[in-house]
Amino acid sequence: MSVGTTQSxxxxxxxxxxxxxxVELGPGKVEPKLLTDSGQLLLRAGDRLKLSSDHTVVALAGGTGSGKSTLFNSISGLELSPTGVRRPTTARTHACVWGLDGAGPLLDWLQIQWRHRFARASALDRGESQLHGLILLDLPDHDSIRALTDTEADRLIQVADLVVWVLDPQKYADASTHRRYVTDLAGHEAVTIFVLNQVDRLDQEELAECVADLDGLLRREGVEHPVIVTTSAITGRGVDNLKGVLAETVSKRRAATQRLEADLGRLTLRLAKIMPVDGASAPPSSIDDARRIGLTDALCDAVGVPAVGEAMENVYAARSGEWVGWPYTRWAAKLRPDPLNNLRLGDLRDEIHGLTGGSVSAQPAEVDTAVQALTDGLSSGMHEAWQNGIRDAARSRSSQLPEVLSEELSEVAPRLDRVPVWWRLLLAWQYFLVLLFVAGLAWVGTALAYGVFGAGSPPEGLEVFGDAASLPWVGLMIFSVLGLGLLTAMASRNFVVLGAGNERDALEREMRRRVAGVAESMVIEPVERELTRYNEFYSAMRGLRG
Structure with missing residues (x-):
């Protein structure tokens, strides 16, 4: 039966x-020690789940003199592990296997030496079929001098499916055991058994007192429901009870999974302390439209898009006077200085000249402020590590952002020395009216000279120009030409204002489009990748809790 096939x-x-x-998403966000422990658990879980699920690895652990090896021999019914007065007597782990089929790879993974492996081939004949699938380990004493340099006991305690702590009445409260191991057993009650051995040395009252004291000690250290079995390996008292507990565990074939679940649960608690997800709403994986627009607006302000648009509109209107205004007004204006002086644009004057040269510049400090405002809004409520990650992602290309914005917008900044075609047509029309006005004045002059003052006779064929009777009509024509020119100038100015507004709107729309594109590629996309990473981490944390 494969563990992976069960619901658990x-x-x-x-x-x-x-x-x-x-583990994949955690570097830089989770402390390295926790990631290392998580990686080791993944490796151990992967190895254990690939090996025999029909065998349960039970490790007898204990300190020097606890009677652990004697208990091992008593359970196995054979003298497999050395015992005696020499301390420590167990230098290397001994293993007794009930049912060899499929146990070899598991024993290899446990790194049990061949000469220390024993099989209970006759277990079924002796009525111990309930232990079939048990791999019982007698570990080296964890508190021996040898243990200071040999971590075999610690290693096997970490990988065993079920750990049986063998304690004796004299040292069951030994600090080395409780400090190094018991305090780490919270959540591991299902895969941990405490055996109070050598109870033959106690009377009934002392035994009850020791069991009650041990139970209270374990509960204070976080073991909520400790399983305590009393035994005497020498007399055999309680050994059958311990075998019954082991048989029940072995028969369920769930100890391996329970041990991994317990280890995973403890790791989950450690992760939850630094990355709590309870009560928190799922983080976004993308930036909403409101924040996108806000970033674009802020960057447009930083690059001066509104000021550039206003400057362009003003320059457009000012230059149009050279082409579509009343010619007589333009000629008078020639006597005045640069028309830009009359715009009173203040600091925009330099911007206008920059525009005429086709360049736009972004202010780095304002660009950084715009990016900062975005990240502050997005990372509010996040863990500090992820807040820093969002900020770093947003600023990953911040040093290039002002330059790229300037280059991008310089491509669309208009050259205001261009002249629209309709301006040229209006100029031709106005000069045609000027010619008519001049011709009318000439007609008036000849009519006055020949028809009023009698200066002579007009040339043959041009008598009409010397006829005084034509003066009213010529005067009417002159005033009509002047009025038509004035009306044309006024209408053209209205068209100029309308055209300037349209040009400004078109320019600002294109500049905003360019700014939004730069913001998308250089700020939003890196931030959304980090948000996606955070969202996946958050989902993984929720999935880890089961």
């Missing part, structure tokens, strides 16, 4: 997949 195994598999995603 499926839940464990999804949680391990979530942990793998956390």
């Amino acid at each position: 195994g499926q839940g464990l598999g999804s949680r391990l997949a979530a942990l793998a995603r956390i």
Whole structure:
């Protein structure tokens, strides 16, 4: 039977997949020690779940003199592990296997030496079929001098499916055991058993007192429901009870999964302390339209898009006077200085000259402020590590952003020395009216000279120009030409204002489009990648909790 085929195994598999995603996304966000522990758990879980699920690895752990090896021999019914007065007596882990089929790879993974492996081939004959699938380990004493340099006991305690702590009445409260191991057992009650051995040394009252004291000690250290079995390996008292507990565990074939679930649960608590997700809403994986528009508006202000548009509109209107205004007014204006002086644009004057040269510049400080405003709004409520990640992503290209904005907008900045075609047509029309006005004045002059003052006779064929009777009609023509020119100038000015507004709107729309494109590629896309990473991390944290 494969562990992964059970419902619990499926839940464990999804949680391990979530942990793998956390390890992948965690660098820079989760402390390295926690990521290392998570990676080691993933490796251990992967190895254990690939090995025999029909065997349960039970480790007998304990300190020097606890009677652990004697208990091992008593359970196995064979003298497999050395015992005696020499301390420590167990230098290397011994293993006794009930049911060898499929146990070899598991024992190899546990790194149990061949000469220390033993099989209970006759277990079924002795009525111990309930232990079939048990791999019982007798670990080296964890508090021995050898343990200071040999971590075999610690390693196997970490990988065993079920840990049986063998304690004796004299040292069951030993600080080395409780400080190094018991305080880490919170949540591991299902895969941990406490054996109070050598109870043959106690009377009934002392035994009850020791059991009650041990139970209280374990509960204070976080083991909510400790399983305590009393035994005497020498007399055999309580050994059958311990075998019964082991048999029940082995028969369920769930100890391996429960151990991994317990380890995963403890790791989940550690992660939850630094990255809490309870009560928090799912983080966004993209930037909403309102924030996109806000960033574009802020960057447009930073690059001076409204000021550039206003300057362009003013220059457009001022220059149009040279082409579409009343010619007589333009000629009078020639006597005045540069018309830009009359615009009273203040600091925009330099911007106008810059526009005429086709260049626009962005202010780095204002650009940085715009980006900062975006990240502050997005990262509010996030863990500090992810807040920093969002800021770093938004500023990943901040040093290039002002230059790119300037270059991009310089491509669309208008050259205001261009002249629209309709301006040229209006200029030709106005000069045609001027010619008519001059011709009318000449007609008036000849009529006065020949028809009124009698200066002579007009040339042959041009008598009409010397006829005084034509003066009213010529005067009417002159005033009509002047009025038509004035009306044309006034109408053209209205068209200029309308055209300047349209040009400004078109320019600002194109500049905003360019700014939005730069913001998208250089700010929004990096931020959204980080938001997606955060969203996936958040989802993985929720999945890890099961």
